[in-house]
Amino acid sequence: MHLKSIELQGFKSFIHKTKLEFGPGVSVIVGPNGSGKSNITDAIRWVLGEQSVKTLRGSKMEDVIFSGTKKRKPLGMAEVCLVLDNSDGFLPLEFNEVSIIRRTYRSGEGEYLINNAPCRLKDIHQLFQDTGMGTDGFSIISQGKVDEILSAKAEDRRSIIEETAGIVKYRNRKKEAARKLQDTEQSLDRIRDIIYELA
Numbered sequence: 001m002h003l004k005s006i007e008l009q010g011f012k013s014f015i016h017k018t019k020l021e022f023g024p025g026v027s028v029i030v031g032p033n034g035s036g037k038s039n040i041t042d043a044i045r046w047v048l049g050e051q052s053v054k055t056l057r058g059s060k061m062e063d064v065i066f067s068g069t070k071k072r073k074p075l076g077m078a079e080v081c082l083v084l085d086n087s088d089g090f091l092p093l094e095f096n097e098v099s100i101i102r103r104t105y106r107s108g109e110g111e112y113l114i115n116n117a118p119c120r121l122k123d124i125h126q127l128f129q130d131t132g133m134g135t136d137g138f139s140i141i142s143q144g145k146v147d148e149i150l151s152a153k154a155e156d157r158r159s160i161i162e163e164t165a166g167i168v169k170y171r172n173r174k175k176e177a178a179r180k181l182q183d184t185e186q187s188l189d190r191i192r193d194i195i196y197e198l199a
């Protein structure tokens, strides 16, 4: 799997529709300070479902929408479309190409689409879980992240290793199964009480 392209419109400083295409291998984005390089990594995080405004270097979610300049009015919507090459079947979808779209409006409404079909944020998270590319993944190493990992507590470092090893989904499934088991135990207790009362 590799990132084929990213298209931004109304996202942060990208007022006009802007498409960046990437080939396999290493790509480098260069530009002067403040030209929008980090905004591109923010866009990748955002389209993959990032919910933390702090991680996106803003103070509210609306900050991802182009906020206007002296000459240009603010826009009402931000949209990012990420296209991934999935010809190796790395993502569990039967498509050679997978597109993810996220839109958000100033009203606070928004939507996600996988290959143009509307979906939930949960579907995006599940699609990328344990691939190392989701919002909890380590495909984006921001400034200061290396120091943070080195000085992290042992448990936090363990969760990084677990995510990288791809076992988070099994941990989540175990948690879900334990919760269902507990619900079932409670239902059984209720049934036992009723049987006791009737006997």
Ligand code: ATP
Residues within 6 Å of the ligand: 011, 012, 013, 014, 031, 032, 033, 034, 035, 036, 037, 038, 039, 040, 063, 064, 065, 066, 067, 068
């Ligand atoms: P550096 O090399 O200094 O790290 P950079 O190329 O990574 O810079 P970014 O941080 O991506 O630059 O871009 C910052 C620019 O994006 C600033 O000029 C800022 O005003 C602009 N910007 C951020 N959010 C918005 C927004 N919502 N609307 C318009 N412009 C925005």
